[in-house]
Amino acid sequence: MTDSFSRRGLIQLGLGGAAAGVLAPGQAGAQRPDSEKLGFAVVGLGKLALGQIVPGFLNCSSAKLAALVSGHPDKARALAAAQGLPVDAIYDYGNFDRIAHNPRIQIVYIALPNFLHAEYTIRALKAGKHVLCEKPMATSIADCEAMIAAAKAADRRLMIAYRCQYEPLNLEAMRRLRSGALGRPRLVVTDMGRQSDLAEPSDAWRLDMAKSGGGALADMGIYGVNASRYLLNEEPVEVRAWAQTNRSDPRFRTTEDLISWQFRFPSGAIGEGSTSFSYAGTMAYRVLCEHGRLVADPGAFYGGNRLTVEGTAGERQPKLPEIDQFAREMDWMADVVRGKAPLVSPGEEGLQDMRLMRAILDSVARGGATIRTDWGYRRAFDPAAVVGVPAPA
């Protein structure tokens, strides 16, 4: 549940993108009849669910809202009424397991604070449902492993909501890098952070180590960790990190603020990454290749992303289609469950980032020590596997 960075702050900076709920041209073209759409239960009615996920169903062609799970009955009832859901489609955390008996629910979308991901994912899987879980996948490696095991035991699909892996700019960036036209990548630099606000409930838990599993790193830095891997299409073998955290700032009692890390990759490329809860809203990266450069700034907003590709043929800014990234993810998950799409971002993907973030925090705790990360995980990122996302004009 890392997506609810302060939209207001970003818009003040002129960085805000298209609002969720905006249809891409043709995105709703392949609408299935409502009766054929798979039903989602949304768990956790926070900022992300209210602002992005629930409105996103309007733009879905294969997914629909079927149930709400919340600890706030009034909020749930009002939203259900507004969405045309019956009263028996409302659950709370006490009766959550009864979703097992609701055949209108095929998929559960976990949009809870990070420390609750594991519990509700596992309960949903045990209830026989498939799960789409927000990133970071959980707050510990053990929890991630338990979630993967639970999906296997239940023979259900578990997908982690890495929206950038289903998004036009980032897919185009992968294609450009894989084409070889820019030569081999030598350096990828990712900066992903924003100002946090302890008075915002959605930030208060993120600033709490026990609830978020890692402050800015878990909320924003994870985008850079993940992007470094999918841009280079390889896994880091070493990492080390420095942090700079003002402990007299009440926001940073338990989590780190600014972290700067370095990755070493098998190809000889280096990754530099930063995250912070005290610098202005930034989701940017640069990839410096032998014969060209690729700059995404912003590269991971909900909309309004901007890609610049500079090669021997000159500088281009591909015109990127605006899509509803949440609708795209939910449709993808529905297609995965139907057997019509590959599981591009499974639990193992969430576990790998969790292990890398843990290595970053371990390095910080050990004064910047180098941590080996070549534990054998290998993921091939193939942008061609993600069909149906419109390419730049």
Place this chain on the structure above:
Amino acid sequence: MTDSFSRRGLIQLGLGGAAAGVLAPGQAGAQRPDSEKLGFAVVGLGKLALGQIVPGFLNCSSAKLAALVSGHPDKARALAAAQGLPVDAIYDYGNFDRIAHNPRIQIVYIALPNFLHAEYTIRALKAGKHVLCEKPMATSIADCEAMIAAAKAADRRLMIAYRCQYEPLNLEAMRRLRSGALGRPRLVVTDMGRQSDLAEPSDAWRLDMAKSGGGALADMGIYGVNASRYLLNEEPVEVRAWAQTNRSDPRFRTTEDLISWQFRFPSGAIGEGSTSFSYAGTMAYRVLCEHGRLVADPGAFYGGNRLTVEGTAGERQPKLPEIDQFAREMDWMADVVRGKAPLVSPGEEGLQDMRLMRAILDSVARGGATIRTDWGYRRAFDPAAVVGVPAPA
């Protein structure tokens, strides 16, 4: 002598800026009569001298070309004729010290390969001349110290040619950061590099450790080291670095290729920097502050630099005046000698970068060890001290 990066390569990338020799509006407005201009001897007729320095005198108001020093008599004679210099204004490395007896020379511009900077700077100072020396200042800390001592002993001015400290984009960046409108800087990221070509004579010596003192770091990375300091207006207290160098590439027999470093600053800001002789031409930085961002890309080209400032009031791209940066530096040096301008970038400034680059290379050699750099040097970078450079419209 770090400025002759491949213009062709950069232009192919769409990154090439205005050609040297282009006057900024008003730059030639305060022309002194030729008889009042101070005379320069240019030492080393390589790419930088021919492409930038010699043509730059056309745009100078206080400086003029008075002599040439070269090991190639034919080249020197042809250039002298074209520039209207008498034959007795030509020197070679054997008779160089006779410049002492030429009253038309007040200042010597050292544009030689790095390993010759110290010798010719010291000889020029002993000949009673003031010296403008290209960066990096030399190839060792001891040489830098000897140069500073020689200037003191001779009571002559020694200025290091940090052109970015006299350039509209970088001065504007300093002003914006100092104004406080963006809040405190948290992170500065600099990427400075280009493709090198062993077949180019001007690159062959740069790829040779003994002649350059540090490959890509000494040629391009120095811009990032220097920018981190003047952008933050403080000195790093710790540095560490990783390198990735393909030793089977004939270019990288003695120098490192890709280096990625981290600086820790007293304010709690972190610096990330990279340099490379195998990634595409890049001279870019990002400064992430509490309430805004500052992006320069390119930020250190001869022309065509681009600054983006994002704050609470929105995003701005200040319209930067194009100036002849070499003319600006030479005029500044002439004004320093006249006592009309402060010595903004003295030998101590070159020494500080040399020590920091040495610390980066030491860290690389020691597997990325952290090196303390709080040896007490403190430089205040005040953009208001650099008068006469046109500000953005």
